Amino acid sequence: MPEDIRALSSQLAQDPQSLVFLRLGEALRRKGQLEAALRVAMNGLERHPHLADAHDLYARILTDKHDYERAFDEWDMAVRIAPNHTGALKGLAFLYFKVGDLAQAEAHLEAARKVEPDDPSIDQALAMMRGGITPPAPEPAAEPVDSPTVASPTVDVPTVDVPTVASSPVPSPLDESRVFAGLEGANEGLLLVDGAGRVLGGALKSNGADVTDSVAAYLAGVSQEAARTAKLLGLGSWSGLSAEAQHGNVHLAHPTPEALLLVVRDRGMPLGRLAILAQRATAMAKRWLERG
C-alpha cells in the first residue's frame, strides 16, 4: 500500500528535521515522480549528511534516473557510514553486475547475506548470477525501476557505461572533461593539479575571471608544505586540509601522492559537507587518474 504523499509532505513541512523525508522520497520514487523525490532526498541529505539511509534513498532515485555514476558514489558513501547497510550493499552489487564485474557483485551480495541471512532476494540474485543468466537487451526507460536491489537484474540494462566504477570492463580514454562528471557542482570550483602545479582537470573562476593557472601554481607549494608540516610535527600522512575564508570554504586533498585536489564552495556549504563532497571528488579523481 503506497504511503499517502500528501500526508507525508504535511508531516515533513511541520517538522523539516524529521526523518519522514525517507518515506516521502521513497513514496515519490515508487510513483515515478523522480524529480520531486530527488528534491526531497537532497534536502534530507543536507540536514542529515551522515545518515546512511538518506544516501541509500538518493542512490535508488539516481538509479531510477539511470545516473549510475552518482548512484555508485551514494551507495559507496552509505556503506562507508554504515558498513552493514544491506540496501547499499545490494545496490552496489547491482551496479557491479551491470558493468560485468560479477566477482564484486557477488562479494557485495555475500556481505549483505551475512547481515540478513533470511532475505530471499539475496539468495535469488546470487543464484541468477552463478547460473550465468544473461540479462536482456537494453530497453527504453519508460518505467522507473521498482527496486535497485540485485533481485531485479533481468529487468534492466546490462551494457550501460558506468565510467567511474573502477572495474568497468572497457575503460574509456582519459578525458579531462569527465573527471568530475556527475558530481555536485562538477562544472565549477573543482581543480585537480599535479605536483608541479600543472592543471590536470577542473577550473576555477573568480568574479568571472579564470584564475585556474594561478591557483594551481600556489597549490603545489601548499601541498608540499602540508606534507612537510605533517611529517615534521608527527601528524602522520596528511589526508586533507579544510579552510574557511571570508568569501568561501575550501578543502584540499590528494587523490594520489602526486596529485592535489581543491574544492571551493561558498560559505553556505559547511566544512563538514564540503569534506564529504571532497571525499567523493577525490575518489573520482583517483579512478580517473588510474585509468589514464
Add this chain to the structure above:
Amino acid sequence: MSSALELVTRVRGVRGAMLVSADDGLVVAEQLMEGIKGSAVAALAASLAGRLRRAMEAAGIGTSVFWHLQGDKGALVVVPGGGREGGILVVAVAEPDVNIGLVRLELLRAAEAML
C-alpha cells in the same frame, strides 16, 4: 594570553596551543604537552599559513579565518587572528580524533580575546 590558551588546551584531545607570529614564525606564547616542539610548530604553521593565504587570495575567496590540517596521527588547527598579512596565529596541535568544531570555537575565542 595564557588564559586564552588554557581554554583551548582544556578541550579533550588537544596536546598544545600557542600564539605564533605569522610574519616570522616565532612563538609568542605557548601551552604545550611534553614532546611537542613549540618552535617547530610555530615555524611550520606560519609557513603553511602564508602559502595557504596566497592560494586563497588567488582563488578570490579572501583571507582564511580558520584552517585545519588533518593527518592520520594528529591534526593542526589554526585561526589567523590578525590583519591581512602578519598578525598572530592561534594554533592548536591535537589528536586525530579531536572534536574539531570545539577546538575551532575555542581558537576563535582566543583570537577575539587578543583583539
